[in-house]
Amino acid sequence: MTFRTLAANQRASMLLLLFLPAALRIFLLPQHPVPTPAVSDEFSYVLLADTLRHLRLANPVHPLHDFFETFFVLQEPSYSSIFPLGQGIVLIAGWFGVALSIGLFCALCYWMLCVWLRPTWALAGGVLAALQFGPLSQWMNSFWGGAVSACAGCLIFGSLPRLREQGSALYVICFGLGLGLQLLTRPFELIFLLISAAALCAVERIDPRRLLPALAPFSAAVVLMAFHNHAVTKSWTTMPYQVSRYEYGVPASFTFESNPTPHRTLTREQQLDYEAQCAVHGAG
16 A cells, blocks of 8 residues: 555544554553653643542542642642643543544544645644654653643644535534533633634634534533532632642743732742742743
8 A cells, every 4th residue: 555545545544643653652662661750740630630530520638738738739629630631531541541642633633634735745744743742752751741632723623624615513523522622621722722713714714603513512521621620629610720820829820910929838849839930930
């Protein structure tokens, strides 16, 4: 089978790209074992995954929580990660969930490019994604994530042009699924994704009313996020991220805002982290 023939077979190409990054990384396991968490963000994501594996959205407050203070983890009103659910769901399967999520991104990258480029160039783009984000990349060898949010972008910008030409309900669902995935991984960045999608709709002259069925998967993500918020922060609309900024002053706020002020006593390490983030952020 030639490269051109393979590129024209969308199903075969997507299956190849789905398993290629994981297969290449597994091949390297004897020399490069399964990675372990190394930074605060990763430990927080692993905590989130462990919480979900125990069929919980949050953990009860530990009676001696003052002795367990760490970075990017709430101790009150629940013992929980500050991050959204998306990457935690992937990590339920451990590091292999990371590898498969990168494969899914590469497959969806090819699927998205098929509507913009010739099949051979689309497959070349998918292969390049597999090389860039595959066996030796930070995404593959950490628990931070990135692939889930990338999948969301591929779903959105692969479905919208197809809607103009075919109008299939499947592509509307893909669009809504992309929005939902972005909400559950990078909720603030969803704003810019929506602006970009709206601009593309205007260019492609897509009637917004045709996108209404996309509200179904997106609404499901909103409901899931609300339940997670309530379990962690005891508020349906307050995200764990927001509570962390209020309590600990981290993560740093938007660049156009002033630095947040902690509302609890920080450990020495937390104070150093807060000062470092403020220095990088600037005065706002």
